[in-house]
Structures are given as C-alpha cells and as structure tokens.
Amino acid sequence: MTAAQADRARARSDFREMPEGLTLDAPQLDDGAALWRIARDSRTLDLNSSYSYLLWCRDFAATSVVARDEGGEPVGFITGYVRPSHPRTLVVWQVAVDESARGRGLAAAMLDGLALRTARELGTDGIETTVTPDNTPSNRLFTSFAERHGAATEKEVLFDAGVFPESGHEPEILYRIGPLASLKDPDPLTVH
Template sequence: MTAAQADLQIDRPRVADGAALWRLARDSRVLDLNSSYSYLLWCRDFAATSAVARDEHGDPFGFVTGYLRPERPDTLLIWQVAVDEAYRGRRIAAAMLDALFARVAAERPAVHTVETTIAPDNSASRRLFTSFAERHGARLEREVLFDAGLFPDGPHDPEVLYRIGPLTSATGTPPPAP
C-alpha cells in the first residue's frame, strides 16, 4: 500500500452520493451509463456491497458498486468501478476493491468469490481484476457471459465473465468445503 493509499478514506456510499457516482460513471467515457435514479437506488440498497473513495472534503472521487448474487450468495459481483481522471494512476481502484472485499468477507464469511464482466477492449479493468487475483493468490477463470448479439441497444462488445476464487476471508479463514 502506498502512502497515498494509506490516507484514503474508503467507506460505504450514502444516498446523497448517488449523483456523484452517476457523474463519475458518465465522465469515465468507458462505463455503460445507467440512469441517475439507478445510482441513487444503488447507494441505498447495495451500500453494504459497494464502496466510495472520498477526498479531504468527503466528496466521492471513486466508487466500486457490487452485490451478492441471489443464487450464489458466496459471490460478490462487481458491477462498476470508476475513479475520477485526476486521481487515476494511484492504484485507487485496487485499494477500493481490496477494501470492499475485506469488508464484505468480514461481514459475510461465506463470501469467497468475486465476479465481474469486462469488455475485451477494457485493458484497465483487465489489469485491475487480474492483479486482484494475483494479490490474493486466487484462481482466475474467464468465459464469455454475454455475447455481443444479446445486447438490443446497438453495437456492444461481448462481456467476459472474470471469476476469481476461492478467496480467503478477511479473517484468514479459507472458504467452506463444497
């Protein structure tokens, strides 16, 4: 962890953060932009499985949104990761992802897998999740989850599922045997 990361304030999003998360997603020019309403709901309903990085004034400059998969409650699915352009290159996304997984695993020890989907041309996300798997000594599997033809709203790259695990919980406990 760098000195800049040690000073990071990473916590749960609040409903009042929804507009800032929407703007961060919009300004990323990479993420699929959801409605502003969805970011407000996300901050209310999925705060326990999401994280924000705050500046010295308490304003969000980065976020990770996630949820526990209903049919696989041992799996934290990461929906979006964004960091304001002025803060990029400082491993903030990695710090948020590590902090989020540690918090979720501490609160829900059964969680031992992280999933996300990444478009093939998103090299920053590929590096982020590959290095997350390496830091945690976990296996990384990839497969196309949604082929490009499934998207009804025009040209869209396929979404590749990255499945990382088994991960050790924040307490150092290995996942339960299947």
C-alpha cells in the same frame, strides 16, 4: 517473528494501501449524484440512469464502496451486490475513479477494501465481474487482484455481443475469482 506474525505480515502485503488523503466508506444516499457524475465522466462505463445510482447507494451500500477525498467528497466507487443464487459471491457491477484521483492505485485499493468488508460482514469468498475484451484497465485490475490474493481465475463469455439490443456492443467476459483465502486474516487492514 512468530509464524502467526509472519502470516499476518504476508496478508497485509496482499492488500493495496489507500492513496494518501483518501478513505474508504460505504456510500450514502447523498453520494448518488456524485457516483453518476464520475461514471458519466469516465467515458468508458455504460452510464446508468441517475436514479439507479441513488438506488445503489440506498439498497446496495453494504456491497459497494466509495473513496472520499480529505473533504469527504467521492472520488471513486465500486458498485456491487451479492449474487442471490451464490450468496458467497460478490458481483462487482461498476468500478470508476474520478480523473483527479487516477494513477494512484485507487481502483485496486477500493477492490481490496470492498472484498475484505464483504468477506467479514457477509461471508463472501469470491468475486464475479464482467469485462469487455477492449477494457484493458479493468482486465488488468481484476487479473492483478486475483494474482495479489493467490486466487484462481476462470473466464468465459457470459453475454455474447448478439444478445445486446444495440449493435456494436462487445461481448461481456465473466471473471470468476476465488476462493479468496487472504480475506480470512482477522485484521489485514482497517476498512470502514
């Protein structure tokens, strides 16, 4: 095996495999209702209006991803956008997996696939997201993503609990992950 082949094999191992029977795709407008339902049924996400999920599918499809089952139905999604003042940064807004697809590593596979696609198509090399301290699954998802890709992680409070209009909201901790050198490999896996 040549050094280049070894590097490519190592880069492939940095990415989570898609669970069997599921594929990644850019969201379509018709997916908006399903994304809203998955977010609602998660019982952990702040539920946005159904209108906002339609807008995400229309205006932010290039920076979002949907996982589809064998019948083409959405079973998970990540919504995101490129930060206007930092165009090399993908901001992950929401991550959700339908109950029927949980426990198979889908959130990690979607995050890897989205990060790879936006790196290739938009030149991003870092991720930002916010997570509340009590959201153990999301804290694990982003920590393991950074470890898998050998990326530095910085954390700080972005929004303290006191800035939210409703009482009882926890602070939102900003994760800055990057640079993501593993995304520079020309073909670690195929993403649509």
